[in-house]
Amino acid sequence: MIQKLQCLITALKAESEPFIHHLKLEKDNSFDFPCFINQRLNVELIGVGVGKKKIESRICDYLMSKSHEIVQFINIGVAGGKKDKTNIGELFLINEIHDENSTQKYYPDILIDHDMTESSITTVENPIHDGGKKYDTLVDMEAHEIFSICSKFVPNHNIAIIKLVSDYMSGHESFPKPSTVSELFIEKMDEIIHFINQFKLIDKMITPILFEKDMAWVKNAKKKYLLTVSQVDQLIKYVKGYRLRNNENPLPELEIQTPKTKKNQKNTFNFIREKLKT
Amino acid sequence: MKNLKPNFSHIYVEKDAIEYPLAKIALSKFTGSTIIKVDHYKDVFNRKGQNFQMQKLSMKLILAKKREPLLYEGSGMIQDFDTPNVFYNTPILNCLYNCDYCFLQGMYDSGNLVVFVNEQDMMDAIDARVSDPKDSSKPTVVSISYNTDLLAMENILPLSRRWIDYVRGKKDTIIEIRTKSALFNAISDMNPIDNVILSWTLSPESICSQYEAAAPPLKRRVNSVKNALADGWKVRLCFDPIILVENWFEIYSRFFNELFVELNGNQIKDVTLGVFRMNKDYFNRIRKRDPKSDIYFSEYSIEKGIVAVESQERELAMNEIQNILTDFISKDKILIWK
Numbered sequence: 001m002i003q004k005l006q007c008l009i010t011a012l013k014a015e016s017e018p019f020i021h022h023l024k025l026e027k028d029n030s031f032d033f034p035c036f037i038n039q040r041l042n043v044e045l046i047g048v049g050v051g052k053k054k055i056e057s058r059i060c061d062y063l064m065s066k067s068h069e070i071v072q073f074i075n076i077g078v079a080g081g082k083k084d085k086t087n088i089g090e091l092f093l094i095n096e097i098h099d100e101n102s103t104q105k106y107y108p109d110i111l112i113d114h115d116m117t118e119s120s121i122t123t124v125e126n127p128i129h130d131g132g133k134k135y136d137t138l139v140d141m142e143a144h145e146i147f148s149i150c151s152k153f154v155p156n157h158n159i160a161i162i163k164l165v166s167d168y169m170s171g172h173e174s175f176p177k178p179s180t181v182s183e184l185f186i187e188k189m190d191e192i193i194h195f196i197n198q199f200k201l202i203d204k205m206i207t208p209i210l211f212e213k214d215m216a217w218v219k220n221a222k223k224k225y226l227l228t229v230s231q232v233d234q235l236i237k238y239v240k241g242y243r244l245r246n247n248e249n250p251l252p253e254l255e256i257q258t259p260k261t262k263k264n265q266k267n268t269f270n271f272i273r274e275k276l277k278t
Numbered sequence: 279m280k281n282l283k284p285n286f287s288h289i290y291v292e293k294d295a296i297e298y299p300l301a302k303i304a305l306s307k308f309t310g311s312t313i314i315k316v317d318h319y320k321d322v323f324n325r326k327g328q329n330f331q332m333q334k335l336s337m338k339l340i341l342a343k344k345r346e347p348l349l350y351e352g353s354g355m356i357q358d359f360d361t362p363n364v365f366y367n368t369p370i371l372n373c374l375y376n377c378d379y380c381f382l383q384g385m386y387d388s389g390n391l392v393v394f395v396n397e398q399d400m401m402d403a404i405d406a407r408v409s410d411p412k413d414s415s416k417p418t419v420v421s422i423s424y425n426t427d428l429l430a431m432e433n434i435l436p437l438s439r440r441w442i443d444y445v446r447g448k449k450d451t452i453i454e455i456r457t458k459s460a461l462f463n464a465i466s467d468m469n470p471i472d473n474v475i476l477s478w479t480l481s482p483e484s485i486c487s488q489y490e491a492a493a494p495p496l497k498r499r500v501n502s503v504k505n506a507l508a509d510g511w512k513v514r515l516c517f518d519p520i521i522l523v524e525n526w527f528e529i530y531s532r533f534f535n536e537l538f539v540e541l542n543g544n545q546i547k548d549v550t551l552g553v554f555r556m557n558k559d560y561f562n563r564i565r566k567r568d569p570k571s572d573i574y575f576s577e578y579s580i581e582k583g584i585v586a587v588e589s590q591e592r593e594l595a596m597n598e599i600q601n602i603l604t605d606f607i608s609k610d611k612i613l614i615w616k
Contacts (some may be wrong), residue, residue: 095288095312095314096314105316105321106325107290107314107316107321107322107325109328109332109333110283110287110288110312110336111282111283111332111333111335111336112281112282112283113280113281113282113283118312120314151326151327154327155327155328155329155332156325156327156328156329157328157329157332157333198281201281202332205332205335206329206331206332208568209568209570237565237575238575240568240575241572241575241576244570244571244572244575245572
């Protein structure tokens with residue numbers, strides 16, 4: 001069974017708390033940064049702090065501890081919006097990511113149907129206080145770095161960036177209190193959770209060719225017939241061909257003797273190969 | 279699929295391409311799509327971390343301007359057309375259909391479609407080449423549907439129509455539009471011309487349903503062929519690739535016998551034949567991605583960088599297929615990739 005995991009990435013405590021509460025996440029003390037998990041739901045959350053500096057190390061540390069084959073990353077956080085184009089509390093799915101200091105742009109794959117408005121975003125180094133005159137997009141301090149790091153580890157379709165407009169970039173005093181930020185997320189919780197659940201379905205669309213029992217058959221054949229590494233590689237290809245031609249039919253029974261000589265071993269492998277061609 | 283965005287939910291358009299008429303047509307057809315302006319189509323099409331088959335579930339459209347090269351030398355993968363002046367171009371990259379055996383899934387990282395909107399530049403490139411041919415006694419043949427299925431897109435963008443209009447009256451230039459579509463009716467109001475070859479790839483229905491699942495079923499393709507022939511178009515039939523499945527001889531014999539009840543072989547310009555073959559690098563790239571097709575887990579030989587059915591087996595198969603076909607079409611009209 002392939003283990004699939006969703007990892008939410010937040011910057012502020014006020015962003016993470018509504019999700020910790022809603023998803024019943026529990027603190028994982030094995031990390032020296034905020035990490036919360038719910039093993040039953042296969043959902044986890046890590047805090048990366050404000051700005052870019054800790055994003056790479058925290059995502060890398062997090063992934064090093066995971067044995068899951070598929071991880072989806074969902075960055076959920078606040079962003080500054082243009083006063084004439086956005087409303088406080090409005091939710092956006094990001095389809096284009098700029099960085100004020102880089103020519104590298106990212107375009108997340110948006111395959112899942114959703115009801116959010118889409119927007120581009122620009123990641124900046126320092127908070128903007130002039131209303132965002134220079135920017136025609138949402139503005140945040142993490143999205144570009146998060147996408148840059150996560151895309152080194154997982155395919156684009158497994159990364160999503162969701163932003164909620166918290167302010168109009170008009171100065172420190174206009175940035176809402178943490179409790180207000182949390183309330184804004186709580187208001188949008190159903191919408192975000194719906195997206196997260198839909199997003200999870202993407203990886204159900206990719207199923208491996210071989211079942212667990214097929215891999216066990218290969219392992220057994222390798223041991224019993226003393227197959228070389230290269231023969232095992234070839235065998236897996238033949239087994240895949242067999243599986244695709246034979247739906248769920250079991251792999252053939254191999255009632256042959258363990259080979260005693262090198263020549264005998266080659267003949268045995270050829271025999272298995274012929275059996276799998278049906 | 280229910281919880282996926284529909285095809286072309288997003289249109290990425292190069293800033294330099296947006297004012298071209300074809301771009302405007304595309305944008306007017308998909309008014310509900312999200313439009314994202316990009317500097318260069320490769321920023322989207324050539325991104326790292328894409329999954330071709332996943333993107334095929336919700337294809338996006340990319341509108342771009344084709345830069346040099348605008349015309350390519352003919353590929354060694356295609357049959358010999360009795361002229362050295364064989365070229366192809368790429369009005370579109372990628373295809374709506376996504377057939378199992380298609381090399382495009384190994385050629386590109388992206389399953390999305392790129393439409394080049396500056397078709398006049400591509401036409402000018404052909405004119406320049408025709409004026410300086412390798413062999414001036416022979417026409418120049420250009421496949422305009424090599425990396426796509428152009429006619430399949432006709433209800434979205436009138437590309438085949440524009441290319442047919444372009445070549446009208448150009449006696450030294452022949453264009454081939456290869457397709458699996460059933461959309462002949464999208465161009466059936468046009469007068470047929472001798473220097474356009476409409477080529478239909480046809481396979482037995484069992485092969486269509488197993489390996490060409492997203493393409494129209496055989497019957498609809500055959501209807502399009504019949505209508506094109508009735509209107510006086512030059513039609514090529516492409517039995518390519520012939521897939522050597524179990525009982526392939528019986529399957530293809532029955533297929534040809536039934537097909538040429540519907541079609542008059544004398545009306546067909548020619549037919550092309552070939553077994554499954556693919557550039558080795560593309561083949562290996564596809565196989566690494568665990569495709570759900572047994573084609574990639576069968577045995578082949580590798581000859582000059584091409585993965586193909588082993589030469590003796592394919593020659594035998596091609597000879598047998600040719601023998602069946604000569605009951606319906608003269609041998610000199612059968613072009614074989616051996």
